[in-house]
Amino acid sequence: MNFRRLFGMTVLLLASLAGAAGQNDTLRILAIGNSFSVDAIEQNLHEIAADAGAVYIIGNLYIGGCSLEKHALNAESGAPAYSYRKIDAEGGREVREKTALPQALADEPWDVVSFQQSSPLSGIPASYEPWLERLIRYVTARLDRTPRLLFHQTWAYARDALNLNFSNYGCDQKVMYLSILRASADAAKRHGLELVPCGTAMQNYRATWYRDNVNRDGYHLNLVGRYIAAATWYCVLSGRDVRGNAYMPLHLTPGQVKAAQESAAAAVADPDTVTDFGMRSNSINYDEAAVPAYKLPELMRYADGSKVKGRDGWESRRRAEIYALFEREMFGRAPAGPDTLKTKMKESAGEVLGGLANRKQVRLDLGLGRWMDLLIYTPAGATCPVPAFLGINFFGNSSIVADEAVWRLEPETMQRRYGAYPGIDRNKVESRSARGAQASRWPLERILEAGYAVVTFYNGDLDPDFDDGFRNGIQSRHYKKGQHYPEPDEWGTLAAWAWGLSRALDYLEEEPSVDASRVAVFGHSRMGKAALWAAASDPRFALVISNESGCGGAALSRRAYGETVEIINRSFPHWFCENFKKYAGKEQLLPFDQHELLALIAPRPLYVASASLDRWSDPKGEFLSAVAASQAYGLYGYKALKGAKMPAPGQSLVSDRMAYHLREGKHEITLFDWEHYLAFADRFLKNKKCLK
Numbered sequence: 001m002n003f004r005r006l007f008g009m010t011v012l013l014l015a016s017l018a019g020a021a022g023q024n025d026t027l028r029i030l031a032i033g034n035s036f037s038v039d040a041i042e043q044n045l046h047e048i049a050a051d052a053g054a055v056y057i058i059g060n061l062y063i064g065g066c067s068l069e070k071h072a073l074n075a076e077s078g079a080p081a082y083s084y085r086k087i088d089a090e091g092g093r094e095v096r097e098k099t100a101l102p103q104a105l106a107d108e109p110w111d112v113v114s115f116q117q118s119s120p121l122s123g124i125p126a127s128y129e130p131w132l133e134r135l136i137r138y139v140t141a142r143l144d145r146t147p148r149l150l151f152h153q154t155w156a157y158a159r160d161a162l163n164l165n166f167s168n169y170g171c172d173q174k175v176m177y178l179s180i181l182r183a184s185a186d187a188a189k190r191h192g193l194e195l196v197p198c199g200t201a202m203q204n205y206r207a208t209w210y211r212d213n214v215n216r217d218g219y220h221l222n223l224v225g226r227y228i229a230a231a232t233w234y235c236v237l238s239g240r241d242v243r244g245n246a247y248m249p250l251h252l253t254p255g256q257v258k259a260a261q262e263s264a265a266a267a268v269a270d271p272d273t274v275t276d277f278g279m280r281s282n283s284i285n286y287d288e289a290a291v292p293a294y295k296l297p298e299l300m301r302y303a304d305g306s307k308v309k310g311r312d313g314w315e316s317r318r319r320a321e322i323y324a325l326f327e328r329e330m331f332g333r334a335p336a337g338p339d340t341l342k343t344k345m346k347e348s349a350g351e352v353l354g355g356l357a358n359r360k361q362v363r364l365d366l367g368l369g370r371w372m373d374l375l376i377y378t379p380a381g382a383t384c385p386v387p388a389f390l391g392i393n394f395f396g397n398s399s400i401v402a403d404e405a406v407w408r409l410e411p412e413t414m415q416r417r418y419g420a421y422p423g424i425d426r427n428k429v430e431s432r433s434a435r436g437a438q439a440s441r442w443p444l445e446r447i448l449e450a451g452y453a454v455v456t457f458y459n460g461d462l463d464p465d466f467d468d469g470f471r472n473g474i475q476s477r478h479y480k481k482g483q484h485y486p487e488p489d490e491w492g493t494l495a496a497w498a499w500g501l502s503r504a505l506d507y508l509e510e511e512p513s514v515d516a517s518r519v520a521v522f523g524h525s526r527m528g529k530a531a532l533w534a535a536a537s538d539p540r541f542a543l544v545i546s547n548e549s550g551c552g553g554a555a556l557s558r559r560a561y562g563e564t565v566e567i568i569n570r571s572f573p574h575w576f577c578e579n580f581k582k583y584a585g586k587e588q589l590l591p592f593d594q595h596e597l598l599a600l601i602a603p604r605p606l607y608v609a610s611a612s613l614d615r616w617s618d619p620k621g622e623f624l625s626a627v628a629a630s631q632a633y634g635l636y637g638y639k640a641l642k643g644a645k646m647p648a649p650g651q652s653l654v655s656d657r658m659a660y661h662l663r664e665g666k667h668e669i670t671l672f673d674w675e676h677y678l679a680f681a682d683r684f685l686k687n688k689k690c691l692k
């Protein structure tokens with residue numbers, strides 16, 4: 001253990017003794033700061049302390065971007081240059097403009113006063129003195145008793161910050177962090193100040209699976225960043241552990257709060273080191289030999305260990321048991337659909353796509369102020385209701401076809417979809433959502449000619465695909481009073497999308513041109529995961545297609561090959577319900593595996609497909625899962641893929657009720673895939689007499 005760590009722990013211990021003695025005492029804290037102290041102490045800190053039974057009165061002497069030099073000169077001249085912002089014992093707020101530093105010093109019998117350097121200079125030691133010394137001298141001379149003196153260590157900018165001052169550090173986050181670390185530790189040591197290691201706390205959080213996502217504009221803090229900073233301050237001020245503090249800031253997820261608390265606690269315990277507290281990514285395994293030994297949960301054994309006998313036991317009890325586990329531990333509970341679905345036919349046109357199709361665009365009212373837009377193409381000239389392929393699109397209805405009449409989402413709406421998602425290139429979003437940009441995934445002419453309708457909607461209509469704390473999605477409309485986040489067993493994003501698929505089917509039951517009893521639900525990748533969950537949840541779907549749905553879809557989790565439960569929860573914390581997070585790195589503890597998700601679809605026809613180069617989705621894990629699920633089909637007298645061997649790339653296996661193929665190539669949905677799906681669907685859904 002290094003010296004500083006020992007020192008940090010001693011301070012913690014002493015402070016905790018003091019804290020325990022006067023736990024309910026009021027603590028009066030004055031920061032001499034700038035917008036970074038606004039970020040750190042003006043929200044959350046009072047509330048975190050209140051949850052722990054303490055009262056914090058907080059003052060912040062604020063001037064935007066103010067340096068130590070300016071503070072020292074302002075102090076000495078008594079210039080009324082500050083916006084003095086105060087949070088009182090009850091959490092009430094007040095701002096007094098044009099306040100002089102000496103006035104604020106006299107305003108309360110401060111127990112704690114903190115200093116900080118402006119962020120551009122925070123890692124430049126030469127900028128600190130003589131100003132810090134003069135400021136400390138001024139403050140201590142003006143107060144009757146010497147308060148605890150703190151140095152507020154600020155943080156490095158976001159890796160992609162567009163801030164001119166970043167060039168002081170070669171626009172390099174690590175350089176900036178290490179510079180701040182050294183300069184602030186030296187200053188604290190020189191003057192005997194307690195360090196508030198917010199800079200280290202931010203690096204700790206940035207090293208978790210939430211990554212570099214603490215800033216709102218590259219340098220100020222966003223909601224999570226502000227909570228991390230306040231939690232760090234709380235640890236230092238109280239000497240107590242913030243972990244387990246129950247105050248939940250609005251709009252943060254429980255997972256973010258947990259990582260933030262860990263980040264703060266680790267920074268205070270070890271201010272010099274970026275700590276790994278077990279929320280980092282593990283390496284990706286693509287080695288078949290390194291797949292862990294695993295035993296799949298038995299499909300035909302009840303939770304109490306007894307054997308499931310026959311179809312009756314499956315239908316009356318075992319199926320429900322498995323479904324309830326997936327619902328509670330993985331996807332989350334969704335509410336029932338609206339009693340009556342109000343719809344608005346926004347457009348209906350015949351003879352489109354060169355006379356091949358009729359087109360409808362229908363707005364479904366989902367209640368509570370939400371709607372979704374269905375785009376429907378049916379084969380022109382069909383003489384009775386046709387079967388349909390129903391699938392969700394990633395980038396808006398207009399992205400699937402170069403048809404000028406299909407409504408296009410405003411670019412702002414698309415951006416909102418990715419607004420808070422780090423690392424997404426906006427140009428990419430624009431190009432992917434351009435009209436017809438996804439057309440190769442939707443071979444409309446081929447499908448329509450084969451006699452099927454195509455029905456689709458945009459996933460963002462239900463819930464945008466980024467970790468927004470469930471602020472923009474449909475979940476927020478269903479909160480109970482005082483609820484701000486889905487419960488640990490309530491719907492995540494995939495369940496919301498699946499719910500949308502069922503609402504689309506509700507509509508198709510009313511749509512005269514489509515036969516709702518013959519709807520194939522399909523999806524590629526994340527939409528494949530949603531399609532599987534929709535089919536497991538809603539027995540009305542007649543046929544199911546999983547195109548490379550991978551981890552969380554068809555692939556067995558226990559193989560931990562390619563994408564794992566840990567990685568998917570880190571990259572897409574919003575997809576599954578909160579309960580699923582606890583299985584990160586612990587696949588063997590899952591009370592199910594994905595073959596049981598597939599089994600929930602039995603005896604309906606199911607097609608699982610993989611691509612040879614798509615190792616991320618674990619083709620073998622998808623295949624083995626389908627083989628294991630065949631046992632459920634066996635109850636109905638179908639062989640499905642029982643005993644099948646993994647086919648070579650380019651080959652398909654088609655059995656009575658199940659099919660699998662391994663397309664050559666990468667993660668995509670291509671015409672090869674569609675040709676196989678159409679042939680499979682023809683066996684179960686086709687209705688030739690409807691076509692001319």
Ligand code: GTR
Pocket residue numbers: 524525526527549550551563568571
């Ligand atoms: C990947 C994700 C996969 C898969 C894919 C997709 O980034 O890790 O689980 O869903 O996206 O949807 O294309």
